[in-house]
Amino acid sequence: MAQFGIIGHKGRMGQALASAIEEAGHTIAGGIDAGGQPGAIATQSDALIDFSAPSALESTLAAARVAGTPILIGTTGLEAEHQMMIDEAAGSIPVLQTGNTSLGVTLLAHLVETAAAKLGPEWDIEIVEMHHRMKVDAPSGTAKLLGEAAARGRGIDLARNTESGRDGMTGAREQGAIGFAALRGGTVAGDHSVIFAGEEERITLTHNAENRMIFARGAVKAAAWLIGKPAGRYTMNDVLEL
Template sequence: MAQFGIIGHKGRMGQAIAAAIEEKGHDFRVGVDMGGDPKPLLDQCDVVVDFSSPAALKTNLEAAKAAGIPILIGTTGLEEEHFVLLAEASKAIPVLQTGNTSLGVTLLAHLVKEAAAALDPDWDIEVLEMHHRMKVDAPSGTAKLLGEAAAEARGVDLSDAMDSGRHGQTGARREGAIGFATLRGGTVAGEHSVIFAGLEERITLSHSAENRMIFARGAVRGAEWLLGKAAGRYSMEDVLDL
């Protein structure tokens, strides 16, 4: 049985993770929320899961380093500056950061990478996602994760290939672009599709999240896997040994 800390534990994902921790027979020891200082609390934990906000990432990483415990980060909306912080922290502790903790999405990203590598560049790639009306960032972290999988397979940088701002007279589709379309509404937990559009044929790889507990269970699975690992940067693909 491991002692878990959750940063952002009063949020919807935090509550789901607490339930998943109990479901797996672990101990939810510490919860930290906005304005709380995690540093004096994480000494009680074996591992911490962070689903808070990008603004809190630096403080949370410093707290995990001070406690000498692994951290799994499922916070989305991260920018380049945050990835620098993650790389620095991973020199001292095990760090797993992902745009989606679902095991199904992890496998989907793997399949997207394989498809993008196997298909010729004249197959256009489009990423479509839909989430509930309360989601604040777009495209979703999962959509970016899938786009990054496709970009990596094609040997390009997603920041160069990404096309997510189509409106008005855009002209023909840019060669080599990886397109993104975002939908928001209702209570959708998460829908993602990657479309490979060739000449007179299409392949669509999709994942549907029916309940946020799939993300919570995946986060707990990832946190369990981090226990006992050496300092370093890890992904959900490592958890599934893909």
């Protein structure tokens, strides 16, 4: 049994995490939200789980490093500067950062990378995602994760081969580009499809999240796995040994 600290515990994911922690037989060391100080909770926890906001990441990582506490980061909307902070923290503590903690999505990303590696650049890749109306970032962290998987399979840089936000006379699609489309509405927990469109045939790999509890359960499983690991940067693939 482990004790987990929740960063962003009053949010939707924070509440789901609290339920998943108790469901798995673990305990909650405490939780904080905006304006809270993570130092005490980091000291009391076997691992931290952060689904808060990018602006809170610097102080949370600093507290985790001082306490020597592993941390799972599921916060989306991270920029290059945040990734640099995570890289630095991973030099002294175990850190798992991911755009999606669902075990199903983790396997989907593995399949996407494999398909992208096997199919040539003449197969167009389009990633379509839909989330609830309250989601503030687009494309979603999961869509980016899937795009990165496709780019790895192709051996290309995603940032230089992305097409998104098409509107008006955009011209023909660039061969080898990875396209993104983001839909928002209702209470959708998260739907993601990766379409491989070839000449006169298509392959679609899809994951539908029916409830955010799937992300919470995956996060708890991954955070428990992280306890006792050496300092370093980990992914959900490591948890599933993919």
